[in-house]
Amino acid sequence: MTETRDTLIDAARDAANRAYAPYSGFHVGAALLLKNGDVVTGANVENASYGLTLCAENAAVAKIANEGWIGELAEVAIVGGRPDGDALIGSDPVHPCGRCRQILNEAAERSKTDILVHCASGDGKTVKSYRLSELLPAAFGPKDLGLID
Numbered sequence: 001m002t003e004t005r006d007t008l009i010d011a012a013r014d015a016a017n018r019a020y021a022p023y024s025g026f027h028v029g030a031a032l033l034l035k036n037g038d039v040v041t042g043a044n045v046e047n048a049s050y051g052l053t054l055c056a057e058n059a060a061v062a063k064i065a066n067e068g069w070i071g072e073l074a075e076v077a078i079v080g081g082r083p084d085g086d087a088l089i090g091s092d093p094v095h096p097c098g099r100c101r102q103i104l105n106e107a108a109e110r111s112k113t114d115i116l117v118h119c120a121s122g123d124g125k126t127v128k129s130y131r132l133s134e135l136l137p138a139a140f141g142p143k144d145l146g147l148i149d
């Protein structure tokens with residue numbers, strides 16, 4: 001539903017304002033819609049040891065897992081761009097990196113849902129939407145370890 005999509009993108013853009021990204025200057029926000037309608041967000045957290053950076057999706061999934069909600073995921077929006085004052089700019093949609101696709105898959109499999117992933121540009125004007133199975137076909141996940149039917 002477009003309304004849900006737009007609400008999630010707004011939440012992800014808001015979260016991107018809280019990114020800690022002094023090295024790349026690239027702010028990413030992720031918004032996770034739970035089955036009960038709640039929205040949980042995350043933003044990227046960089047580190048002086050660059051490779052230790054946490055992506056926005058990673059931060060958001062860690063939050064729901066820590067609350068016991070890893071099996072409650074319904075839909076996701078991701079937004080990335082460069083801050084310009086309070087605004088986020090950039091016209092190309094940002095797609096989740098490979099590691100984040102795998103991290104999202106863990107929650108999606110646990111939630112028994114081939115989740116919709118909305119990928120938005122920093123200015124929020126361009127959005128491409130996918131099923132996670134399109135972004136990560138033939139995924140390896142908890143089902144392969146016998147944890148899911």
Ligand code: THU
Pocket residue numbers: 021024026027028043044045046053054055056057095096097100
């Ligand atoms: N980044 C994310 O937060 N999520 C992604 O899926 C791709 C990349 C962040 C990591 C880093 O802080 C910045 O974007 C530039 O790579």
